[in-house]
Amino acid sequence: MENKHVYRLQGLSCANCAAKFEKNVKAIHTVEDAQVNFGAAKLTVIGEASMEQLEKAGAFDGIRLIPEQAKIQIDPLPFWKKRANILAFISAFFVLLGYAASAWGGEKDPLVIGLFALSIVIGGYDLLRTGLANIWHFRFDMKTLMTIAIIGAAFIDEWKEGAVVVFLFAVSEALERYSMDRARRSIQQLIDFAPKKALIRRGKQEYEMDVDDLQVDDIIIVKPGQKIAADGVVIQGASSVNEATITGESMPVHKTIGDEVYAGTMNEEGALEIRVTKRVNDSMLAKMIHLVEEAQAERAPSQQFVDRFARYYTPMIMLVAFFVALIPPLLFSGSWETWIYRGLTVLVVGCPCALVISTPVAIVTAIGHAAHRGVLIKGGIHLEELGKLTAIAFDKTGTLTKGKPEVTDIHIFSNDRTEKELLQIAASIEKYSQHPIASAIVREAQKQGISLDEWSVVDFHSITGKGVSASVNKTAYYIGSPALFSEHPLSTEMVDAISSLQQEGKTVVGIGDQTELFGIIAVSDRARERAALTIKQLYREKIERIVMLTGDNRATATSIGGALGVNEVKAELLPEDKLRIIKEIRDEHGRIAMVGDGVNDAPALAAASVGVAMGAAGTDVALETADIVLMSDDLQQLPYVIRLSRKTLRIIKQNIMFALLLKLLALILIVPGWLTLWMAVFADMGATLIVLFNSLRLMRI
Template identity: 45%
Template sequence: MADKCCSSNSHNDNDKQIEESCCESNQNVNDEQIDKSCCESNQNVNDEQIGKSCCSSTSSTTSTLKTTNNSNNSSCSEESRQTSISLEDISANHSNSNQIELVHCQMSYRIFGMDCAACAKTIEKGLVTLPDIRTVQVNFSTAKMQVRADNSEALLPIERTVKKLGFKAEPILQNNHLKTYDVGGMDCSSCAKSIEKHLMSIPTVSNVNVNFSTGKMKVEHDGTSDEIISEVSKIGFKATLVENKSSNTKQKQSKTENNVIIFSGVLIVLGFIGSYTALPEWLINLFYGIALIISGYKPVRSAFYAVKSRALDMNVLMSGAAIGAMVIGEWLEGATVVWLFAIGTYLQTKSIERTRDSISNLMDLAPPKAWVKVGTAIEKKPVEEIILGQIIVIKPGEKIPLDGEILMGESSINQAPITGESIPVDKQIGDIVYAGTINEHGTLEVKVTKLVADTTIAKIIHLVEEAQEKKAPTEAFVDKFASIYTPIVFISALALIIIPPILGFGTAGEWFYKGLELLVVACPCALVISTPVAIVSAIGNAAKNGVLIKGGTFLEIAGKIDAVAFDKTGTLTEGKPTVSDVQVEEIAEVEFLSLALTLEEYSTHPIAKAITNYVVDHNIEKKIGTDFKNIVGKGVQAKIGDTIYYAGNVKLFEELGVSLNKLIQRIHEMQDHGKTVVIIGTEKEILGLVSVSDMIRSSTVSTLNLVMQQGVNQTVMLTGDNDGAAKMIAAEANVGRYFANLLPEDKVNAIQRLQNEGYTVAMVGDGINDAPALATAHLGIAMGGAGTDTAMETADIVLMADNLDKLPHTIKLSKKALMIIKQNIIFSIIIKVIALMLIFPGWLTLWLAVLSDTGAALIVILNSLRLLKTK
């Protein structure tokens, strides 16, 4: 490296000259060299110069990083071992030289410009040598970087150094003003809208998003969490900060609601019985009045704030109906309306919580604490305090707390929580294990490779919650329809109360009562709830079974697909070549295989690995070889004894001038069967052939048959193999059509061809190599998501296991979800139409109108819950 450096005369201390490289552009540097400066030993460089690592070993670096005296920097205090710091904490306040001792600061960055895993290694090596930097981990797949340092000052040159290395780093800052809350008591999306509108009227709140499906509320505000919780309680709902969520509070609230409903019901029964006895009318009305107040307090209060926020939800409609009933003296009707409404709301809320539990149960899979190895002892620590590289110990029968690599021990791991596979997977040293999975037997020592927020199970939960927050086309349409329907019917109810009596059609009391009935019928609760509950139930079921569906849109598309295109290698086949034939010419097979092992042992090619594994499995020893040489695109050679032997393709031996006449037909036959042929021989003769093939997965045929049973009319295989080989594999896999000799861009054309034929196409691949085709298809399905972050990020649906077994279930579940959504919508509309038709003949009572609304909503929810039980 020293001979590539510049002389001392060519170096100055200014930034411009430092930016210029003093080495050859292709020169690599090791960790030791990065510590060196590009100048001779008598020169100093500032922090801008750190990271320029192309200079001689005789030079040195003096860092002139300045320190900060920011007393407000609490992110990296001595009391906190591992924290995230914000830009304010590393702001440019460098006037004082007082050193503040800060411990283990952590910062996350988004990295731009990486195009391969080697880039990640370059950044890691370039940063780890900076002063006071403890660890640097760059994840190429997610384009994220975690940096741990002794103090905040050490983080100052990070962005500059990354820029010098040819990339861009942006800090990922946590928004301390954005908080997430669980909201209880919502039973349809109009409740979510009311909460949003009310909170947006508060000056300290800048943004609100309430998701009815997940029961989550994200609020960006300057005030305290207690203020937000108080405001939400005013409109009749219960908000709890996610990190402070308590099941005891939830149970207490549920018990209170039960008592209110029971007491109100008893009062209504007493009043009803009293009307057939000698009880005075004022006492009977008192019973009804108390029941009205108890059951109606919450919806009336919610209605007040909804109207104040210019929202028109079901609380407004029900409150208007109940108050109207009291005005015209229908005390029994009014009390029954609010009581039935309270029961319906309670049952709806409980039912919807069951769908949300499908995700909250996922969150409980990974244990909150882990046994950490400290020297020769182990101690229990919260998973949040565990850092990358620490060793954790998992005992038999315990759940694995964090993703990691096995350093010691062997075991069978139940990966069902991640992949949905019921059969445990054998794991040994070097294998990856996932948080939330179960160690069946054997003690394991595991090196942590992902922090608690980055584990596979954490990503699954995040992606599923995101999916539930995305509205499907049907849901968006229904919401839009309801937003138009409700105001129209509300205005119609007011018109029905005012216009007919003015025109002399009937009495005012008669039309007032009909108007109240129409007011209740205006609530589209069952219709609005028809789609989201079904989608949440289906996505929850899929997640529990090892399938990630990224949103209602993709769930709907999956239910409509009638053609599925499969990548061949690694999807329909194992993706692991194995030896299928050995043909020996004028030499003993053991001798031939020994030569093959000797030649292929030093190659990293998958075909070479297949041959060496085959020979080793037959307990055949290798020979002593020398002068190993790789012949690019053709094969390998080595000297064994006094003879040079070759292993390679037809082209290699044709160039050597070796005759293949008697074997060429056999070679073509093997190739037509989808096999790769390796020829072994010398410059004078052929010693034999080894054919290697990628085997069809054992479950491929049965899976494709099940897919066809789910209404898929066309199954297609896409492969780069020649036509003969593709035909053979397609027949073996029972695929309807195949496209052969495809480059990656040709796969896109094949997908487009199917789409032009009128098919709704799903593409199944590995999520990386098939990315263009996955993006082109109506639905991109990646398999093996548990092993790759890219698959989870790019595909529309991810099969977490590395096989197709869950594909039929996914299609079946999606089709069933579509069917249930249609049932719900049709049922909701029919109930509304019937209720509207019964108003004018006078056959509909007020309490029956409420019962039709809340009853229909409850039936819709229960129908949707069937998706949770789909197996």
């Protein structure tokens, strides 16, 4: 989209500020649309707006913009150098002076009042400016509540209380910014993995250049200990490459000529020459960063609830505060000063800060943490759904098994054919198929030195769920499951051979023509090393139903399912059968995850509550089709991400319940006058900090 501009944001302090900044940008007449991603601290603008206009829209929060593709790197300011924190320290200094002076001259002394007033003006300058603007425009958020409370405290001569409120609120805001920065750091670390420069060879010359200027088919040279600058294919050399940035797997992977490598991964041993296959913006790392940022922007169901609740909550708190200040003096002869003070305390207690951040900080932390483990979660909604699962369906080939089957047996049933001829016919046809079993037959033919280009192959057709047909040298042949030849006359020898191989857990492929089955090829696909352990862990995670779905024959499927510990196997399925079964289980259990390779079974993945793809280091198809991608093809990441999801849900519920219960308790304590203004702010700050640090516990999973 030509009119789309993306900026990184510095200084964005809170979720309410993000919403206000987005609204301000949308109000610029040349802007068609805008979206602020609070989790990733990014702004996307559709339309035209100058940097000056955009920074003016965010001036209320001191927001600075950096174009996403800009090469400038602005290091974050230390905590003690940030303007808001400096003002908070100065405010605290005048509060302490005010307390010291009040010990000599009393709280009503003009010098004491002046010191507290100075503390309010310095520490609360940004707060009061924003709050007054909000009051003028009838916008109600936590800064509006705090502004009314501070002005009210000054109005009833509670200058000391007002100054302490300003200082504590500034501390709360600073700590909230610090915690959100920690949660966002997961994205920044992903960005930092990619090197900024690359050593390139063009012709006979070698020179260094910016990775942004790399072109497809450029040759880059990566020395031992250097990071790979772009996605590409090794054309010279061999080395071990640490792909933890992409897959989360710390064990190095051996790479040699013809192997794919990814930007941001570390070359550990030998020198490599790599032909660039993707521009820097299209690299696997760039896609991961984009997906993580998009995921953190997407509101989870619990966050949507909190956002809706907060819209009504703040005006309701203002109404309660108004009645607390008004009704006792009017109807019960209460002191105006006392009850106005208590009404102001209600406003402070009612600040929805802890409630507003209860969900986003947990979601941002969880998604960022998962990305570092090589698990891409495409949004908070999928993270929440995963935690509520009671049923999981697995595709067999490429998911529970390695997806690289090997030919183990060849049986001939025709005296006119040889093993080599049978394999040559099968491989000549199967080279047009993408199925893993077809690839195994082609690999076996190549291993035996059989040429696949001698014969003419035309009229290739796929027979859904059963096999393929094609004309080889003007003769029609069929290759597929034994069911494809069910109408052919099969001898006892054929039936026994097929049955025996299937009982061994092997997949049997028949080769024949319209009248005769010439022979069979047995193919075996070994189970993934940790598949059985993963199934056990899923049962321990209270997954009630685990189903294996496969188009393979029942005997083979039962053998593999039994070895892995899967207690329910559904075999000989067509794609539409898998879709039907997923819908049936979803209707029965409410939610189901489908785990597949992201290439086949797309309808089943789409129909499941959560589609989980084995990433094969992030194939484009897997990234596009699934809600969750296991980048390293490690099934053991599945129990991990379920635990992460469930802990995230627990933490979100704890955060919301704690924030609301603390507010309720504080409101009850206000009525008898047991809660002062500064204590109310302290309680609100405490609630915010507990919510933040509770969410950051997700980093320890």
